[in-house]
Amino acid sequence: MRGESVALVGPSGSGKTSLLMVAAGLEPASSGAVSVAGQRIDALREDAVARFRRDHIGIVFQAFHLMPTMTALENVALPLELSGLRDPWSRAKEALEAVGLSHRLTHYPAQLSGGEQQRVAVARAIVMKPPVLMADEPTGNLDRETGRHIMDLLFSLQASYGATLLLITHDAELANRCHRTVSMQDGRIRDIKAAA
Numbered sequence: 001m002r003g004e005s006v007a008l009v010g011p012s013g014s015g016k017t018s019l020l021m022v023a024a025g026l027e028p029a030s031s032g033a034v035s036v037a038g039q040r041i042d043a044l045r046e047d048a049v050a051r052f053r054r055d056h057i058g059i060v061f062q063a064f065h066l067m068p069t070m071t072a073l074e075n076v077a078l079p080l081e082l083s084g085l086r087d088p089w090s091r092a093k094e095a096l097e098a099v100g101l102s103h104r105l106t107h108y109p110a111q112l113s114g115g116e117q118q119r120v121a122v123a124r125a126i127v128m129k130p131p132v133l134m135a136d137e138p139t140g141n142l143d144r145e146t147g148r149h150i151m152d153l154l155f156s157l158q159a160s161y162g163a164t165l166l167l168i169t170h171d172a173e174l175a176n177r178c179h180r181t182v183s184m185q186d187g188r189i190r191d192i193k194a195a196a
Contacts, residue, residue, distance in 0.1 A: 002131065005158065005165040007175035010184035016168045019184065020134055023166065024057055025049040037131050037164075054083060058125030058163070060135040060154070064117045066109040072096060072120045073105040076127050083128070095123040099153055115146035122150065126157050133158055134166045139174075151177075 008016045021027040022034055025041045034042040037056050041049050053059075066075050076095050080088030096105060099119040109117050118138060125133060135154060139147030151174055158165045167178060175181045176195070183191040 002164055003159075003162040004180065005155065005167065005178040007178040007181045008166060008168045008184065009170070009172075009175050009181055010190070014184040015187035016184055017136055018187070020136055020166065020168055024059055024134055025053045054079060055128065056130050056132055058128065058130040058133045060118070060121050060125045060133070060138045062137040062140040064109070064121045064141075066117055066120055066124075068109050071106050071108055072101060072112065072116075072123075075109070075120055076124045079124065079128055092123070092127060095127040096120070098126070098157065099123045113146075114142050115150065118142060118146075118150050119153065122154055122157070126161075126163075129161050129163075131163055132166070133163045136168045137170070138167075139169075139171070 008019065010016055018027065022029045023036055025034075025036070029042050033040060036052075039052060039056070041052055044052060067078070070078070073089065073092050073096065077088040077092035080091055085091070093102070093105060096102060099122050101116060101119055101123065104112060104116060109120070112120065118141075122138075133154070138154065139150055142150060154165070155177060165178070167174065169175055179195050181193045181195075182189055183193075
């Protein structure tokens with residue numbers, strides 16, 4: 001449901017990341033249908049899936065996936081440039097300001113702390129204001145306090161423009177912040193619980 005936050009939990013190897021990769025159109029489904037934001041993406045050609053993902057899905061990975069030869073500003077502006085949108089630089093700057101990095105625009109990933117790199121990754125994920133945000137253990141490589149700040153930021157940004165958030169986490173406290181929790185085991189959904 002639009003604007004809802006959903007935690008995807010389960011033991012390592014239960015299929016959480018695979019489910020996210022299929023939902024993001026990064027891997028094909030072995031069977032069934034895949035609908036995201038009202039669009040059947042399993043029926044689209046590869047280039048159409050890439051365009052759909054670019055325009056409708058923001059993804060935050062645990063490993064950041066920043067381009068090492070690009071500044072923070074260039075990393076965030078990249079999806080805007082690929083979309084052919086006007087004024088990518090000012091929009092990228094606004095996204096970096098939203099994550100508290102207006103003072104680090106010209107820094108390269110190697111010049112940023114892990115928390116700052118993850119904030120750049122969050123800015124890149126939200127810069128297009130996608131209706132769907134997906135985050136795969138976005139705090140896994142961060143210390144607890146930095147991770148908490150990143151998640152506060154992600155929930156705040158998600159709420160500010162009504163995106164749906166799919167969050168993979170092993171952290172029960174984070175899962176409890178979501179509207180629903182989906183538990184997986186052995187590649188199958190075992191349980192779905194609404195927030196108390």
